[in-house]
Amino acid sequence: MTEGRNNNGGIGADAEALISIKGVSKNFKKNGRDITVVNDCNLDIGENEFLVIVGPTGSGKSTLLKMIAGFEAPTTGELRVGGEIIKGPGADRGMSFQEYALLPWRTVLKNVELGLEFKGGKNEAENRELAMKYIDMVGLSYAVNKYPAELSGGMKRRASLAMILVTKPKILLMDGPFNALDSKTKMTLHTEISRIWEHEHNTIIFVTSELDEAVKLSDRIAVMNKAGRVSKIFKNSLPRPRMGRAVLETDFHNRFIKLREEVLNEVKAGAGLAACEY
Amino acid sequence: MACFSEQAIGIVALLLGVSGSIKRLNMADRIEKKQQSRAGKIGVFLMDRSFYVLGVLLFLVIWQAASTLKLFGSDFSEAFSPLAAALALVEMGRDGDIVRHAIPSLRRVLVSLAFAILFALPVGVLVGYFKRLEQLTYVVFQFMRMISPLAWMPIAIIIFGVGDLSVTFLLWLVAIWPLILNTAHGAGRVSPLWLNMAKTMGARDAGILRKIIIPAAIPDMLTGLRLAVGVSWIILVPAEMLGVPDGLGYFILDTRDRFRYDQLIATIVVIGAIGYLLDSANRWLISKYSWKI
Numbered sequence: 058m059t060e061g062r063n064n065n066g067g068i069g070a071d072a073e074a075l076i077s078i079k080g081v082s083k084n085f086k087k088n089g090r091d092i093t094v095v096n097d098c099n100l101d102i103g104e105n106e107f108l109v110i111v112g113p114t115g116s117g118k119s120t121l122l123k124m125i126a127g128f129e130a131p132t133t134g135e136l137r138v139g140g141e142i143i144k145g146p147g148a149d150r151g152m153s154f155q156e157y158a159l160l161p162w163r164t165v166l167k168n169v170e171l172g173l174e175f176k177g178g179k180n181e182a183e184n185r186e187l188a189m190k191y192i193d194m195v196g197l198s199y200a201v202n203k204y205p206a207e208l209s210g211g212m213k214r215r216a217s218l219a220m221i222l223v224t225k226p227k228i229l230l231m232d233g234p235f236n237a238l239d240s241k242t243k244m245t246l247h248t249e250i251s252r253i254w255e256h257e258h259n260t261i262i263f264v265t266s267e268l269d270e271a272v273k274l275s276d277r278i279a280v281m282n283k284a285g286r287v288s289k290i291f292k293n294s295l296p297r298p299r300m301g302r303a304v305l306e307t308d309f310h311n312r313f314i315k316l317r318e319e320v321l322n323e324v325k326a327g328a329g330l331a332a333c334e335y
Numbered sequence: 336m337a338c339f340s341e342q343a344i345g346i347v348a349l350l351l352g353v354s355g356s357i358k359r360l361n362m363a364d365r366i367e368k369k370q371q372s373r374a375g376k377i378g379v380f381l382m383d384r385s386f387y388v389l390g391v392l393l394f395l396v397i398w399q400a401a402s403t404l405k406l407f408g409s410d411f412s413e414a415f416s417p418l419a420a421a422l423a424l425v426e427m428g429r430d431g432d433i434v435r436h437a438i439p440s441l442r443r444v445l446v447s448l449a450f451a452i453l454f455a456l457p458v459g460v461l462v463g464y465f466k467r468l469e470q471l472t473y474v475v476f477q478f479m480r481m482i483s484p485l486a487w488m489p490i491a492i493i494i495f496g497v498g499d500l501s502v503t504f505l506l507w508l509v510a511i512w513p514l515i516l517n518t519a520h521g522a523g524r525v526s527p528l529w530l531n532m533a534k535t536m537g538a539r540d541a542g543i544l545r546k547i548i549i550p551a552a553i554p555d556m557l558t559g560l561r562l563a564v565g566v567s568w569i570i571l572v573p574a575e576m577l578g579v580p581d582g583l584g585y586f587i588l589d590t591r592d593r594f595r596y597d598q599l600i601a602t603i604v605v606i607g608a609i610g611y612l613l614d615s616a617n618r619w620l621i622s623k624y625s626w627k628i
Contacts, residue, residue, distance in 0.1 A: 128531050148537025158532040162550050162626030172536040174546065206627050224536050 112281035151226025282327025459518025521555025
C-alpha cells in the first residue's frame with residue numbers, strides 16, 4: 058500500500074507529470090536569520106490526480122502550495138506545470154485560500170460571479186445561474202444577498218470555495234479549505250469535491266492537517282515533516298466512492314484505519330524529528 | 336422675585352432632567368436599545384433629535400443675549416443679533432441677493448471640484464498602487480498640501496488674470512490634495528489576497544483595476560471628497576474677496592462697505608448653512624457607498 062521512502066512519488070514512469078517539483082527549497086528571513094520552510098522538495102503530480110499533503114503545522118505545506126500557485130518563488134529548485142516553469146499566478150491554477158479572499162463590497166452572489174466576470178464571454182443571466190449552482194452546492198443559497206461582513210467564519214469559507222469552484226480551474230489548489238467547518242457541511246463538501254473531481258477531471262492538491270479527510274479524499278498522501286521535507290508518500294488505493302454505505306464494510310473500514318494509522322505514525326515521526334533538532 | 340425663583344426651579348429641573356438623560360444614554364445604551372419596543376425606539380429617536388435642536392436653540396439664545404445685553408462689550412451691536420440677521424435674510428431672499436450670490440459660489444466650488452476629481456482620482460489610484468510612484472511623490476505632495484492656496488493668489492492672477500478663472504484654480508488647488516492622498520491610501524489598502532485571487536481567476540490589469548482596486552478605494556475617495564468639499568467651501572470666501580463681482584465672499588465685503596451688518600451676519604449664516612448641507616450630502620454618500628469589513 059505504501060511506496061516506501063520514495064520522494065519522486067508514485068505516479069507511473071510512463072505517466073507524464075502535470076506538475077513537477079524538483080529540488081525546491083524556500084527560505085524566509087526572520088530576525089536576520091534564514092529559516093528553511095521548504096527543504097529540497099521533490100514531487101510529481103499527475104493529471105487528474107487527487108493529492109493530499111499532510112504534516113504538522115509549520116511543515117511548509119502551505120508554502121509549497123503557494124509556490125505551485127505562483128504567489129511565492131522558490132529559493133532554489135524549479136516548479137513546472139505542463140512542462141512550463143511557474144512564473145506567477147495563472148488561471149489554470151485556482152487557489153482556495155486559507156484566509157477569506159471575499160470582496161467586502163460584494164454580496165455572496167456577486168463574489169461568486171467575480172471569476173466569471175473576469176473570464177467574460179457569458180451573459181449576466183448565465184453567470185448568475187452558474188454562480189447559484191455552486192452557491193447551492195456549498196449550502197449558502199439562503200445567504201446569496203448577504204455581504205461578507207454579515208457571514209460567519211464557516212459561511213465565508215464556503216463562499217470563497219464556491220468562488221473558486223465556479224471558475225473550474227484545471228488545477229485546484231486547496232489550502233485547508235474545510236478547516237473550522239461543522240462536520241455536516243464538511244461531509245457535504247467532501248462528497249461534492251469528490252464529485253467535482255470525478256466529473257471535471259481536474260487535478261487537486263489539497264493541504265490539510267486532518268488525516269480522516271486525507272484518507273477519504275486522496276489518491277496519494279504526501280507527508281511533510283517539520284524540516285520542510287516530503288518524508289513519505291502513501292498510495293491510497295481504497296475503492297471509491299468512499300462515502301455512504303461503502304464505509305460500513307469491514308474490509309474497507311479496516312483498510313481505512315490501517316492507512317490512517319500509517320500516515321499518523323509518519324506525521325508523528327516528522328513532528329518528533331523537529332523536537333529533537335531544536 | 337417669586338416669578339424669578341420659579342424660573343430658576345424650572346431651569347434646575349431642566350438641567351437635572353438633561354443630565355439624567357445623558358447618563359442613561361451613556362450607561363445602558365446598548366442593552367436598552369436591544370430590549371426596546373418600537374414605541375420605545377421612537378421615543379429614543381425623538382429624545383436624540385430634541386437634543387440636536389436644543390443645542391441650536393441654546394446657541395441662538397446665547398447669541399441673541401450677547402447682542403441684546405452687550406455681553407461682549409458695546410461694540411457687539413444689535414445688528415449682529417440673530418433676530419436682525421433673520422430679518423435681513425428675509426429681505427435678501429425677497430430681493431434675490433441670496434440666490435444671486437450663492438449660485439456663482441456654488442458654481443465655482445462644483446466646477447473646481449469636478450476638475451479636481453478628474454485629476455486627483457487617477458493620480459491617487461496610481462500613487463496608491465505603485466509603491467515607487469508613492470515614494471517619488473510623497474514629500475512633494477505632503478509639502479504642497481500644507482500651503483494655503485491663497486499664498487498662490489498673486490501667481491494665479493499673473494497667469495489667469497483677475498476673475499473667475501483664478502478663483503476656480505485656487506479652489507481646484509486646495510481640493511486635489513485630500514482627494515489624491517485619500518484615494519492613494521484607499522488604493523494602497525487593497526489586500527494582496529484579493530489581487531492574488533483575481534490573478535488565479537485569470538484577471539487582467541484592466542479587470543483588476545475596475546473590479547478590485549477602484550471599488551476597494553471608494554470609501555477613501557468619498558472621505559477625500561468630503562474633506563475636499565469642506566476646505567473648498569472654506570477657501571471660497573477669501574478667494575471671492577479677490578476681484579470677482581459676485582459670490583458670497585464678495586457679498587461679505589459688499590455688506591461691510593454698505594454698513595449693513597445685519598446682512599453680513601445673514602450672509603455668514605447662509606455660508607454656514609450651505610456648507611452644512613454640502614457636508615450632509617457627502618455624509619449620505621459615504622453611508623450609502625462605503626463598504627465595511
